[in-house]
Amino acid sequence: MEAADLSHHTSTRFNAELERVRSKVLAMGGFVEEQLRRSLTALAEGDSQLGQAVAQDDSKVNGMEVSIDEECSRILATRAPAAGDLRMVVATIKTITDLERIGDECEKIGQIAARLAAVERPVDRYREVRHLGRVVQEMVRNTLNAFARLDAEAALEICRQDRAVDEEYEAIQRQCITFMMEDPRTIRRALDVMWVVRSLERIGDHAKNICEYVIYMVHGKDVRHTSFDRIERELAERASQRG
Amino acid sequence: MNAGSAWWPFGWRLLLALLMGAGLGWLFHAPFAGVAAVLAVALGLQISHLLRVLRWLSGDKVELAPDLTGPWGELVGPIVRLFRRKQFHKQRLLRLLRELRRSTAAMPDGVVVLNPQTEILWFNRTAARLLGLRGKGDVGLPIDSLVRQPEFVQYLRGGQYSLPVVVRTSVDSDRHLSMQIVPYGVGQRLMLVRDVTREAHLTAMRRDFVANASHELRSPLTVIAGYLETLANEPGLDPPLVGPLQEMQRQAHRMSRIVHDLLELSRLESSESEAASRPIDVAALMAQLRQDVLARPVHPERVQVRADSRALLLGDELQIHSAFANLVDNAANYTPQHGSVQIRWWTDADGGYFSVTDTGIGIAPEHLPRLTERFYRVDQGRSRSTGGSGLGLAIVKHVLQRHGARLSIESEEGRGSRFTCSFPRARVQAPAGVVTALPGLAAVADARVESAGARRAESDQSSDQPDLGAAIDVFQDLGSM
Numbered sequence: 153m154e155a156a157d158l159s160h161h162t163s164t165r166f167n168a169e170l171e172r173v174r175s176k177v178l179a180m181g182g183f184v185e186e187q188l189r190r191s192l193t194a195l196a197e198g199d200s201q202l203g204q205a206v207a208q209d210d211s212k213v214n215g216m217e218v219s220i221d222e223e224c225s226r227i228l229a230t231r232a233p234a235a236g237d238l239r240m241v242v243a244t245i246k247t248i249t250d251l252e253r254i255g256d257e258c259e260k261i262g263q264i265a266a267r268l269a270a271v272e273r274p275v276d277r278y279r280e281v282r283h284l285g286r287v288v289q290e291m292v293r294n295t296l297n298a299f300a301r302l303d304a305e306a307a308l309e310i311c312r313q314d315r316a317v318d319e320e321y322e323a324i325q326r327q328c329i330t331f332m333m334e335d336p337r338t339i340r341r342a343l344d345v346m347w348v349v350r351s352l353e354r355i356g357d358h359a360k361n362i363c364e365y366v367i368y369m370v371h372g373k374d375v376r377h378t379s380f381d382r383i384e385r386e387l388a389e390r391a392s393q394r395g
Numbered sequence: 396m397n398a399g400s401a402w403w404p405f406g407w408r409l410l411l412a413l414l415m416g417a418g419l420g421w422l423f424h425a426p427f428a429g430v431a432a433v434l435a436v437a438l439g440l441q442i443s444h445l446l447r448v449l450r451w452l453s454g455d456k457v458e459l460a461p462d463l464t465g466p467w468g469e470l471v472g473p474i475v476r477l478f479r480r481k482q483f484h485k486q487r488l489l490r491l492l493r494e495l496r497r498s499t500a501a502m503p504d505g506v507v508v509l510n511p512q513t514e515i516l517w518f519n520r521t522a523a524r525l526l527g528l529r530g531k532g533d534v535g536l537p538i539d540s541l542v543r544q545p546e547f548v549q550y551l552r553g554g555q556y557s558l559p560v561v562v563r564t565s566v567d568s569d570r571h572l573s574m575q576i577v578p579y580g581v582g583q584r585l586m587l588v589r590d591v592t593r594e595a596h597l598t599a600m601r602r603d604f605v606a607n608a609s610h611e612l613r614s615p616l617t618v619i620a621g622y623l624e625t626l627a628n629e630p631g632l633d634p635p636l637v638g639p640l641q642e643m644q645r646q647a648h649r650m651s652r653i654v655h656d657l658l659e660l661s662r663l664e665s666s667e668s669e670a671a672s673r674p675i676d677v678a679a680l681m682a683q684l685r686q687d688v689l690a691r692p693v694h695p696e697r698v699q700v701r702a703d704s705r706a707l708l709l710g711d712e713l714q715i716h717s718a719f720a721n722l723v724d725n726a727a728n729y730t731p732q733h734g735s736v737q738i739r740w741w742t743d744a745d746g747g748y749f750s751v752t753d754t755g756i757g758i759a760p761e762h763l764p765r766l767t768e769r770f771y772r773v774d775q776g777r778s779r780s781t782g783g784s785g786l787g788l789a790i791v792k793h794v795l796q797r798h799g800a801r802l803s804i805e806s807e808e809g810r811g812s813r814f815t816c817s818f819p820r821a822r823v824q825a826p827a828g829v830v831t832a833l834p835g836l837a838a839v840a841d842a843r844v845e846s847a848g849a850r851r852a853e854s855d856q857s858s859d860q861p862d863l864g865a866a867i868d869v870f871q872d873l874g875s876m
Contacts, residue, residue, distance in 0.1 A: 175537060182543025189563065205669065293527075300540035301532060 166231055170240060173223055174300075177244055177251070180216040181296040184255050187213065188292060188355065191261040192285040195278060195348065200269035206262030213255030217248045239372055243365040247299065250358040250365075254292065257351040257358075264344050271341060280327065281348055284320045288352045288359070291317065295359040295366075304370040307363035308383065317356035324349045405465045409437060457482070504589050511582030513538050513551060525572055525588050538586065547574060561591060571595040599665075606661035609654045616654060620647045649784070656786035659717065660769070663793040670797040672709035674824055677740045677749065678702040680716060684723045684738060694727055695753070697735035704742040705826040708749075708818060710798050718794035721787035722751045722814050728783060730755035734811070747823040754811040763804055767792040791816075798822055 187206055194203035224245050227233065233241055291313055298306040328342040328349075367375050367383070375383045412433050420429020447461040448471060457478045460471050499506055505522030507515060514537050518528055526542055533541065539548045544562040559575035573591040576584050626632070627640045681700045688698050708715065726736045734754040741748050758766065762773045770785040788802075791814075795802050799819050806812035 171537075175540060178540045178543055179545070179548055182539075182548060183545050185543060186545050296543060297527070297541060300536060301529075303532075 169227060169231070170237060173220060173227070173244055176216070176220050176223070177247060178296060178300055180213065180220065180248060180251055181299070183216065184213060184251050184258065185289070185292055185296065187255055187258040188289055191258045191265060192282065192289070194262060194265035195268065196282055198269040200266040203262040203266030203269060207259045207266070210255050210259035213252055217252040220248050221245060239369050243369040246365050247362050250361045254355050254358045257355050260351050261348050264348055268341065268344055278345065280324050281345060281352070284317065284324065284349060284352050287317055287320065288355050291356055291359045295362050298363060298366050302366065302370050304367045304387070307366040308387070310363045311360050314356050314360040317353060321349055321353040401465050401469045412437070504587055507538065507586040507588065509538055509584040509586055513584065522588050525590060550574070551576065561595070602661050602664050605657055606665070609657040609661070612654050613651070616647065616651050620644070620651060623647055653784040653786065656784040656790060660786055660790055660793060663714070663790065663797065669799070670711040670714060672822065673712060674707040675710055675712050675715055677708050678705065680719060681738050681740060684720055687720065688723060688727045688736065691727065693732065695730040695734045695736050696732060699735065699737040701737065701739045704740060704747070706742045706747055707824045707826060708747055709822045709824050714794045714797065718791045718816070719749060721791050725783070725787055726751045726753035726755065726812070729753065742823055746820045747818040748815055750813055750815040752811065752813040757808040757810050757812055758804070758806040759808050763806065766804060767802070
């Protein structure tokens with residue numbers, strides 16, 4: 153198994169360093185997940201304080217990114233990793249960038265939630281947005297799980313899920329347009345909701361990117377900008393070659 | 396047992412065979428050759444028996460025991476019995492283990508066994524369901540790579556496992572999981588996971604109820620208080636009505652205070668975010684609190700304010716004010732007129748401390764642990780007469796919790812009490828410039844003290860050591876005002 157190769161080393165210190173970076177990335181991921189959850193809670197419950205807190209805490213995400221980035225650079229410089237280790241470090245550097253962007257989107261949602269808390273909430277407490285939020289949360293969660301487990305199959309599955317998020321985004325967009333045409337007084341709120349939905353859609357995209365890095369990390373195959381069918385075919389070929 | 400019983404026939408038979416061999420040999424004039432031949436045959440027989448036994452022992456089937464008589468049978472019997480006993484014990488242990496495993500697996504609470512590196516060794520089905528763990532693949536992964544909630548990760552690394560930590564999973568399914576780690580063995584850890592969603596919802600419901608009820612009570616109360624005030628100020632009021640009306644006003648005031656405190660408490664409880672961290676000038680706040688006490692019609696003779704540090708406290712000003720005011724109010728309420736109240740703020744390497752010391756009636760030790768409960772009364776009669784809401788310390792506790800601070804209470808009955816709030820270092824900010832701290836001090840300090848503060852201001856630019864504090868003591872009592 154490739155996963156076993158990743159965790160097999162002659163130098164235990166090096167091993168420990170890689171493990172620490174991985175654990176830091178996952179801690180950062182956990183924090184970002186929490187930011188997403190809190191920002192959506194702030195929106196659903198009209199908690200302006202919570203929304204502001206989320207926006208403020210984004211600096212912590214940025215701090216984590218910088219710290220992990222430095223550690224990765226240090227590993228690259230001092231250990232000159234090869235093969236699986238190199239892929240892991242490269243994938244990590246890319247992953248934290250996307251995690252940081254997810255954090256930025258959460259910050260935006262938090263800010264909008266704080267603003268929307270002042271105006272009256274619709275009766276359904278943004279049901280569609282909450283639903284999309286749940287899907288995206290699940291996606292981020294599964295993405296980080298796939299990263300932790302080095303599970304390329306799960307990562308591929310999540311990439312496919314991203315299409316559903318895009319479709320939902322389109323649906324909410326159409327709905328918002330309908331609302332705005334029916335009652336122009338809702339335009340401001342609808343626009344804010346659109347921003348939230350847009351952020352959620354972006355988060356889905358970032359999660360998908362991370363999944364692609366997971367596939368790259370495990371199989372050493374760059375699957376960006378490739379259709380799913382081709383990815384699947386190639387992965388299946390590799391698996392059969394390995395027997 | 397007559398263990399040797401098989402030996403006699405064997406011995407006799409051997410002797411007989413030897414005699415017969417010797418006799419037969421004697422016939423051919425070679426008795427010794429006959430004896431030797433018999434011995435060789437006997438030895439061969441024994442060796443074949445030995446081989447059979449060895450072959451049997453190297454296999455793992457007890458049932459295939461060679462059917463031997465004589466000393467060899469004597470040997471095989473006990474071995475078979477030993478095997479049987481061992482196997483019986485083994486099976487019993489296995490059964491026990493399987494049963495144990497099955498019962499742990501069926502436990503309604505999730506169980507995860509962690510090794511010293513906090514990697515997953517084993518987990519049961521409930522844990523798999525609650526935490527989203529998967530089959531054998533997740534064994535060996537660090538637990539915090541799959542359970543990533545920041546509160547949990549902090550808890551896991553913090554090493555303080557006396558209380559469980561509650562984390563939320565997602566917005567809409569909104570599951571609350573309580574997790575507790577139980578260390579055992581050498582660095583091994585057991586993690587218990589419980590779904591506390593129902594409890595959390597009940598708590599939320601209770602909180603919402605209290606908040607709504609208090610909110611609804613507020614408006615009628617305002618109306619009543621308003622009319623009472625108008626009535627009490629009526630010039631042609633019957634003298635016998637004056638007393639009752641005043642009492643009604645007092646009670647209405649008290650009721651609105653309780654409602655106010657209840658609302659504040661539920662606001663504190665419902666907010667999920669940590670308190671803001673804006674710089675608060677504690678010295679100025681203390682001065683204001685002192686003024687508030689002195690403005691009371693009846694108050695302790697000496698109210699001292701002592702700021703040993705100019706460090707600023709990072710927090711939510713409204714909440715901190717409310718907490719500190721509650722502590723100071725309590726001290727003033729329970730201290731007789733000839734007593735004294737001292738309010739102090741100082742810092743050290745570990746953080747900042749705010750304390751209120753009084754020479755009041757004190758609290759018996761048995762009450763201390765329950766003091767911060769809502770409506771907990773040490774003495775029913777007395778506390779009612781002071782007009783407190785019974786929620787003050789509960790508010791203090793919640794405010795401090797949200798600031799990551801701790802409340803410690805020392806008290807001796809009849810001698811007085813000291814309430815100390817200890818803030819962590821992250822909540823204390825070194826003063827940016829002395830000038831910002833001065834207005835707060837100047838507000839209360841008379842000219843003499845102010846000049847002392849100014850003198851210190853020159854010497855203090857480089858450091859804010861608490862031991863220099865004596866110079867800026869804004870030590871004041873009623874006499875000097």
